[in-house]
Amino acid sequence: xxxxxxxxxxxxxxxxxxxxxxxxxxxxxxxxxxxxxxxxxxxxxxxxxxxxxxxxxxxxxxxxxxxxxxxxxxxxxxxxxxxxxxxxxxxxxxxxxxxxxxxxxxxxxxxxxxxxxxxxxxxxxxxxxxxxxxxxxxxxxxxxxxxxxxxxxxxxxxxxxxxxxxxxxxxxxxxxxxxxxxxxxxxxxxxxxxxxxxxxxxxxxxxxxxxxxxxxxxxxxxxxxxxxxxxxxxxxxxxxxxxxxxxxxxxxxxxxxxxxxxxxxxxxxxxxxxxxxxxxxxxxxxxxxxxxxxxxxxxxxxxxxxxxxxxxxxxxxxxxxxxxxxxxxxxxxxxxxxxxxxxxxxxxxxxxxxxxxxxxxxxxxxxxxxxxx
Numbered sequence: 001x002x003x004x005x006x007x008x009x010x011x012x013x014x015x016x017x018x019x020x021x022x023x024x025x026x027x028x029x030x031x032x033x034x035x036x037x038x039x040x041x042x043x044x045x046x047x048x049x050x051x052x053x054x055x056x057x058x059x060x061x062x063x064x065x066x067x068x069x070x071x072x073x074x075x076x077x078x079x080x081x082x083x084x085x086x087x088x089x090x091x092x093x094x095x096x097x098x099x100x101x102x103x104x105x106x107x108x109x110x111x112x113x114x115x116x117x118x119x120x121x122x123x124x125x126x127x128x129x130x131x132x133x134x135x136x137x138x139x140x141x142x143x144x145x146x147x148x149x150x151x152x153x154x155x156x157x158x159x160x161x162x163x164x165x166x167x168x169x170x171x172x173x174x175x176x177x178x179x180x181x182x183x184x185x186x187x188x189x190x191x192x193x194x195x196x197x198x199x200x201x202x203x204x205x206x207x208x209x210x211x212x213x214x215x216x217x218x219x220x221x222x223x224x225x226x227x228x229x230x231x232x233x234x235x236x237x238x239x240x241x242x243x244x245x246x247x248x249x250x251x252x253x254x255x256x257x258x259x260x261x262x263x264x265x266x267x268x269x270x271x272x273x274x275x276x277x278x279x280x281x282x283x284x285x286x287x288x289x290x291x292x293x294x295x296x297x298x299x300x301x302x303x304x305x306x307x308x309x310x311x312x313x314x315x316x317x318x319x320x321x322x323x324x325x326x327x328x329x330x331x332x333x334x335x336x337x338x339x340x341x342x343x344x345x346x347x348x349x350x351x352x353x354x355x356x357x358x359x360x361x362x363x364x365x366x367x368x369x370x371x372x373x
Contacts, residue, residue: 035211036108036162038273038331039318039372040076041069041358044112045336047098048089048343056338056363065338066105068365069358073372077102078110078275078333080168081150083128084117087347092150099159110213110275110333111161113150113199114168115143115175118346122171122217125180136178136191140198143175147202155206163211165275166199169245171216171228193235200238211240215275219246220256222263229268241330242268243275246317249297258320265328274321274332278356279313280305281368286341286361289350305355307366314371334358334371 046065056065058072066077079098082090095111102109114120117128131142147166154160167174173181173188179195181188200212214232218224229242242264246257261272280293283305293299303309303316314334321329337358344350354361358369 035271035330036075038076038108038110038163038275038333039074040078040110040275040331040333041066041074041337042078042080042112042276042333042335043069043098043338044078044080044090045339045343047094048087049338049340052342054340054342054363056359056365058365058369064101064105065359066101066107068369069337069372070105070107072365072369074107075331075372076108076110076163076333077105078112080112080114082114082117083146084130086118092153095150096153096157096159099154099161100157103159108163109159109161110163110165111150111154112165112168112215113147115199120168120170120174122169125170125172125174125176127175127178131175134178136194139175139178140194143195144198144202147199148206151203151206151210160207161210163213163241164203165213165215165243166196166203166239167215169215169217170196171218171224187231189231189235193232193237196232196237197235204238212238213241213243213273213275214239215243215245217245217276218251218260219244219274219277220248220252220260222256222260225260225264226267229264233268240270242270242272244272245276246274247277248279248300249293254300254316254320257317258323261320261324261329265324265326269326269328271328271330272321272324273330274317276335277314277317277332278335278353279303279310280355281307281310281357281366282355284355286354287350289344289352291355292352293356307368310358310366311368311371314368318371338363 055062058068080090081095116126173179173192175195179192181192203210203212216228283295285291303313321332336353339353340359340363341351341354358366
């Protein structure tokens, strides 16, 4: 594509998009600026659960879930953002409300832009309906403007995130088809990088204090992780933190996670966060929706599907991250700690994650809530 070639070659885009997209400029790091440790929980379904009457408690005391996890050592809350979702949640109004709650609980905020109307992952990176049909340059401008708009709204209420993910599990690209990497036997890294740079430029232009994470799903795959980050760095992508998903039944044993993290940190000189992980506390099902992890799922030897096994798993992952060379292991985020039965993963469906939470089916904190203490 002529447009993609021009962008990759360093031409300035029209329409007000910063020239920074064509000429990467690593953000100057402030010497001595503290880097908060990431001991996080993704609570993206919390508001939806609360609206159907679910509540959470710790030793009999009913409290908002973010306050419970803060009491038990959490430092970050992660929230996903969809553009125009099919359900009225994980949209900007709900993010604005949740950002206030996160800050009120004394926690840091990690904002996860999906750049989609619904779930984005390595198999699904659907361009929002209202953005479809745009050429690459126009779509890059749209990504920049949207990202600036969201962060501007958060800035106006004094709740800017400390860290931003510019895309969710973008292993195979984002905003398909324009930003899809692997197409008919070819690899389209310049096109993907154009969109990723647009998102990052919007974060940088909002505030240099916000750390930018690029997130893929290759927690136990060192070769795959190297391949991805080598390529985006070759395209001049400027970011701060490597984010990885790690679920052992998909991504291999703990030894593979450890080997990958220990290689990536010195190779790239960047901090790493296991930004998604989880483990079952039971193999029973809390509703009619079949669980993703069940009796047929290969679990880790020595980590039974009990609250104690779950706690041991999280503490082991934390120890692996904290042992990363050069102090580059920043932490981890437990994915959907509070997704108890009550709402589903899509309209009309049930909860396929109810045995992976850190709360029981009545919203009572499990012993594994102490994972960060």
